[in-house]
Amino acid sequence: MLPVKQFQDFIEQQQLFVRANKILLAVSGGKDSVLMLHLFKAIGVDIGVAHCNFNLRADEAQRDESFVALLAKNLGLPFYVTHFDTKKYAAENKISTQMAARDLRYNWFEEIRRKEGYDYIALAQHQNDAVETVLINLTRGTGISGLHGILPKRDLLIRPLLFLNRQQIDEIVRTNNIDFVEDSSNASTNYTRNKIRLQVVPHLQEINPNLEKTFAENISRFAELETFLNIQVQKLANRILNKRSDGIYIPLEEVSKLNPQKLLLYELLKTFNFGENVVEEILDSLRALSGTHFFSATHQAIINRRDLVIVEKNTSVTSNQFIHPTTENIAFANDEISLTLTDEVKFEINSNKAFVNADKLIFPLVLRNWQNGDKFIPLGMRNPKKVSDYFIDEKVPLHLKSVTPILVNGNGEIVWIAGMRQDNRYKLTTATKKVAIFELKIK
Incomplete structure (x- = not known):
């Protein structure tokens, strides 16, 4: 039997949506997303199916698209499909193929959601995906938000399968004879996530057989910690960020009192797209001469006598x-x-x-x-x-x-x-x- 009750309980506990909402499901054709589709169908929610063809696996990609289209038709559901030239997009934007696919699909999902009147977009990520995401973030370097990995709900994205791990999904799909298609690229170690999944996680599971459960608990704690930090940073911002018509003023005296200094200043300035390295430069320059400038992609910070002033970039030069x-x-x-x-x-x-x-x-x-x-x-x-x-x-x-x-x-x-x-x-x-x-x- 499908774990319908656990599915409903998780949705209610995490307040992912209400029954009156209309949900757009991202379905690749793999066992995770197909199981999610069957669970949504079982609880009788108004849903639609969205599928992306990234044109990366030739005949296999067309097979996936045909499978999902037929599945949606058999279940009487609206079906949306799009094709991407993923490699071209990646080359033009100088990003990896995986990042290109991510950007393309999320942008398209949101476009369909708006156009067709869906309230949320459902993604079929599960506990193992959350573990892999945290490990990737830790390997590359991360702030607190990276420690909680993927959350059950963020803005209009929901992940209702985070109550299951990969082994449980495999067993449910097998015992319920659910048809799906297998992505051959999942077996390749050319991708970072696959390396983590195939080469790192198995060793960690030898140390802790309940790895997914442990990570789920840790992720929950980190998410609560981030919420607490955000509340405190907002209180701090309300107290020391002085918004004026010509910019935002932060007294240098208040910056010097911050504790922990680097963490809090970074949290205050990340809204203006200042990176951690720039925050370090600012802290190293608190006693610098007035006029020292620091830049983010969108703003500049200026040490001006007794204040750190934040202003938008490119407002200083106007043609005659x-x-x-x-x-x-x-x-x-x-x-x-x-x-x-x-x-x-x-x-x-x-x-x-x-x-x-x-x-x-x-x-x-x-x-x-x-x-x-x-x-x-x-x-x-x-x-x-x-x-x-x-x-x-x-x-x-x-x-x-x-x-x-x-x-x-x-x-x-x-x-x-x-x-x-x-x-x-x-x-x-x-x-x-x-x-x-x-x-x-x-x-």
């Missing part, structure tokens, strides 16, 4: 933007600047506005980033000052210097450091007849 008399609004980096020309001579004290003597403007004006050597005469002063010195005097954070819009006249003179200070040469006087009002609108 030209402003004509007819320009009303112009985007610059993440902000916007508007221009209004008026005959009404007026002025107000507002750092986000510049009231400029329009008769002195030579169009087109240029809106650009700060450059080395830039000088201007701050409003109310007579002598030129380097913009870099002005930034220092005003304690402008390093990451803001490169994204602060600089308004430049057609003759090359700076008219306004947007949001900060206007140039004295372009102030309004009693002789002014026309005013150009520039306003920085921070999004």
Whole structure:
């Protein structure tokens, strides 16, 4: 008999789904996924069958596809199939064939799930798969999340066979005369997982015959440990991560107090895609000169006086933007600047506005980033000052210097450091007849 009750009990214990949900089953044709299909059919849940043909095993792959298609038809179930040029995808993305197959199938499963209205995607991984995953992660190097391997439920992926090991599945399939197809590549040691399965796990089972059960218990503990860590890291983030319009500020004093320091800083920064090696560099540089930069694929971290500042990458360079008399609004980096020309001579004290003597403007004006050597005469002063010195005097954070819009006249003179200070040469006087009002609108 099929272990229907154990299957239902596991689903309820792990809260994988409710009976009203619609489940998409990933079925390769092997004994694991075929057993999962029969168990789902036995409990009467609304299901569909999805099969991937990776075109890696020629006739055998076509045999698998035909078998699963016929099985779905005989059971009266919706059937979805796709074909991948896996080797081409792997070459183009410079990844292994196994990683390519993984990316392709998960992306396609999600596409079908959305298109056809399924609530979850069911995968037929079992306890031995979990053991192998943990061993692979440990061999390659892993954080806490790698220690729990594969979980019964993660987001919209569910694994309802994790209550069984490979030996139990073999016995259930045999005693119930369940037809399946065998993937010949499972016997090859060319793949890392197969090496672990065929050459490593048997030796570990000699030491501990209940290896799968032991790993299942350990995986459960590690999963709980990760949950606890995530809760504590979130509390820490709420306390020391200060979100501002220009970035996220973490006081260096708070970083120095972290204990364990490397683990907690990594957990705080991994959201921004900083790797462990970069976190080590940051910790080694806490007393470095202000301005030291560190990079992830999406963000940069900057030591700025008393803070570690996290900002998105590629926001610091903006090409020159030209402003004509007819320009009303112009985007610059993440902000916007508007221009209004008026005959009404007026002025107000507002750092986000510049009231400029329009008769002195030579169009087109240029809106650009700060450059080395830039000088201007701050409003109310007579002598030129380097913009870099002005930034220092005003304690402008390093990451803001490169994204602060600089308004430049057609003759090359700076008219306004947007949001900060206007140039004295372009102030309004009693002789002014026309005013150009520039306003920085921070999004």
